[in-house]
Amino acid sequence: MDAPRLVALARAGPASSGASRPSRPRPARHAHHRPPPIGKQWRAQPPRGEDRGTSDFLETDRLVLRAFTAADIDHLLALDNDPEVMRLINGGRPASREPVGTRTLPRLLHDYPCREPRGYWAARERTTGAFLGWFEFRPLEEHGPAVVELGYRLNQAAWGHGYATEGSRALVHKGFAELGVERVTANTMAVNVRSRRVMEKTGLSFVRNFTGDRPEAIEDSEHGEVEYQLTRTEWKQPR
Numbered sequence: 714m715d716a717p718r719l720v721a722l723a724r725a726g727p728a729s730s731g732a733s734r735p736s737r738p739r740p741a742r743h744a745h746h747r748p749p750p751i752g753k754q755w756r757a758q759p760p761r762g763e764d765r766g767t768s769d770f771l772e773t774d775r776l777v778l779r780a781f782t783a784a785d786i787d788h789l790l791a792l793d794n795d796p797e798v799m800r801l802i803n804g805g806r807p808a809s810r811e812p813v814g815t816r817t818l819p820r821l822l823h824d825y826p827c828r829e830p831r832g833y834w835a836a837r838e839r840t841t842g843a844f845l846g847w848f849e850f851r852p853l854e855e856h857g858p859a860v861v862e863l864g865y866r867l868n869q870a871a872w873g874h875g876y877a878t879e880g881s882r883a884l885v886h887k888g889f890a891e892l893g894v895e896r897v898t899a900n901t902m903a904v905n906v907r908s909r910r911v912m913e914k915t916g917l918s919f920v921r922n923f924t925g926d927r928p929e930a931i932e933d934s935e936h937g938e939v940e941y942q943l944t945r946t947e948w949k950q951p952r
Contacts, residue, residue: 770834773883776876778834778848781821785835788844789813789821792868801902802866804931825852836867836880845871850884859895861888863915877908881915889948897943900925903936916948917941 771778790813792798796805808817821833832851837844849864863884865877888894899917901908913919920940927934 770831771883771887772839773879775839776845776880776883777837777839778880778884779837780831781818781833781835781847783818783822785821785844786810786814786818788835789817792846792866793817795869797869798866801905801931801933821847825858826856832862836865836871836876838871843870844868845876848880848884850888853898858893861894861897863897863899863912863917865911872907877911878914881911885915885943885948889945895945899941900938902933903939904933909939909941912941915943917943918947 769777769779790808790810793808793813796807799805799808821831821835823832825832832849834848834850835844836846836848846865846867849862851862851864852858853860853862863881865880867877871877885897888897897917898920899912901912903922918941920942922937922939925934925938
């Protein structure tokens, strides 16, 4: 989405998006049309009381995005131990509890002073409450919300149901409509056709191919990475 991050999409497996961010000049903007919503309009959710143990950030017809807590470590460990989920992230290597607890979870719990506190949100199925994975909508600058990285990592049970597009569209809408975002950017491996399609359906446009700064090569990494983006101006354009 390995640091789960989507320069912005988390380098993704087939249903996961997140990548290491290379240093680069700001890419040129591209004209785009805003995609239609899936189902009913999404709803931003305020905190609903301390007894809930956490707060819901956003709801769609089928998803609830909530803040992570330390109790989510087992969910994260199971997600990062699925070799198919991690295949295009780290080659499918298994994760152990120690790095998930000391590196992954603290990153997901990090508060950003420039906007809504978190940059990563646990995703659960709205009806059943089942944990599906996470979405990223993270400012690239600690104190500036203008440019955010979009990403996600979902478990295999969530693949093929449109959850990635539904959650991504809702986050993009909230970012531009409420959070002062000016540009959304996302990366994935060039061969990751599914995640590229999610970016396109979310309204992002292809910007460039590039070679990422992976610490080690994995299968298909020789084909490089792709960057997509959507600006506020493009998002506001009528269909």
